[in-house]
Amino acid sequence: MRTNQPGDTGPNQVLVLVTVLLAVLMFPITLTGASIALPEIRVALHGDLAAVQWVVNAYNTTFAGFMLAAGGLADILGRRRVFAYGTAIFAAGGLLSAVAPNLLVLDVLRGLSGIGASAAATSAIAILASAFEGPARARAFSLFGTSIGFGLAFGPSLSSLLMGAMGWQAVFWLPAAVGVGALLLVPVLPESRNPEAAGVDWPGTVTFTAGLLLVIAGFVEGPALGWAHPLVLVGFLAGVLLLVVFVLVERRVANPMFDFVLLRSPGFLAAATAAATFVMVMVPLLVYFPNYLTAVVGQSAQGAGGTLILLTAPILVLPFAASAIARRTSTPWVLRVALGLVGVGTLWLTTINPGSTPLSLAGPLLAIGAGMGLSTGLVDNMALASAGPGRAGTASGMFGTSRLAFETIAIAVVGSIIAAGTDGTLAGPGYTDSLRLSLFLLSGVVAAVLVLFVVLTRSSRRAPQLAEATA
Secondary structure, three states: OOOOOOOOHHHHHHHHHHHEEEEEEEHHHHHHHHHHHHHHHHHOOOHHHHHHHHHHHHHHHHHHHHHHHHHHHHHHHHHHHHHHHHHHHHHHHHHOOOOOOHHHHHHHHHHHHHHHHHHHHHHHHHHHHHOOOOHHHHHHHOOOOOHHHHHHHHHHHHHHHHHHOOOHHHHHHHHHHHHHHHHHHHOOOOOOOOOOOOOHHHHHHHHHHHHHHHHHHHHHHHHHHHHHHHHHHHHHHHHHHHHHHHHHHOOOOOOOOOOOOHOOOOOHHHHHHHHHHHHHHHHHHHHHHHHHHHHHHHHHHHHHHHHHHHHHHHHHHHHHHHHHHHHHOOOOHHHHHHHHHHHHOOOOOOOOOOOOHHHHHHHHHHHHHHHHHHHOHHHHHHHHHHOOHHHHHHHHHHHHHHHHHHHHHHHHHHHHHHHHHHHOOOOOHHHHHHHHHHHHHHHHHHOOOOOOOHHHHHHHHHOOOOHHOOO
């Protein structure tokens, strides 16, 4: 029997990689596809703007909210088993979404799909971390990032083509069908567990998910009901209180899903913060920028998809280059450059106006895309390397949760700014000003995180890695 050496990728490892990436590819496609389909869904199912926004937000909220529990379950039950369950739930939710009779049912099914995607994605990261070592692991995470990039890059264009040929339902059933294909390959995956895992922290799961859901609800419903409406104020207050309770619970339960020990690693904290920042910029742009190009700039759906390639194409080609550069310099150095590019590109994009052309938008979009491409895969590997293989499931859950929670909040905040600026129409002269305001806020967040990242990564060079400290 052939024995795989560190850095080697044998036949079994290739099948593992194919299976994981096939499923993971669908998660960004179903997100961007749903965002592209929102206008058609709103017309077909006769809903208001807030109800339609939940098609995106329900998926993202449950994706983020259940990641910590999914990481714990993966450590206990086995990463392959949880990956299979999650992929099956994701596929079922997508297939049923395609035949949803109304927006309420569709929103619930999107939440179900998010739970499945959460379990599958968390397990996928842990599977790669346990199945690969050394340079092979770096290449595996580069491919992982490239798959995500492919979904982001071609999701909007593919969704536009699918809707033109088969209607908005296709943006749900196609990713689900690919998920079924990934399920057939699950037997090739290795099984792994954390022998020290003791249980799932359900109080933490409930308080975190409910708190996040209520905060998002406040941002989504605020523009329509009014920010001083009792339901909005109660939603915000209850959401914040539940998140405070979550922190208190995690400090007291015997087996917390949010392991505060991980936050003692400057490397892990830096990676998680950077990853959250990257998606806080990228995903709201993917959700709202195509609509701006069609509603304000006047591009066709196909033209908007072509312009968006300037933003997403670098994510396809740069992860491999980033790995090579990191080997010659360092991962933190590459991620600092990536944050800088995203910050500069976001600030540059505030020059957008109704007369913008693909050429005038090329600079800022390519800068943001280049920063995302340099970070994809590297930031995941940095987080897991800082945590150590024994905590892979929990670390991937915490890492993914921070990324998705901030992504979901960013979508809701940007959506509320745009909804308020356009009186809930996502069109008209107020769209430009509200989009510019959102971009200014996001560029400021990136600048602050870049400073924090530099401080943390310098500290990590002086402090022992968590994996070594807990060995």
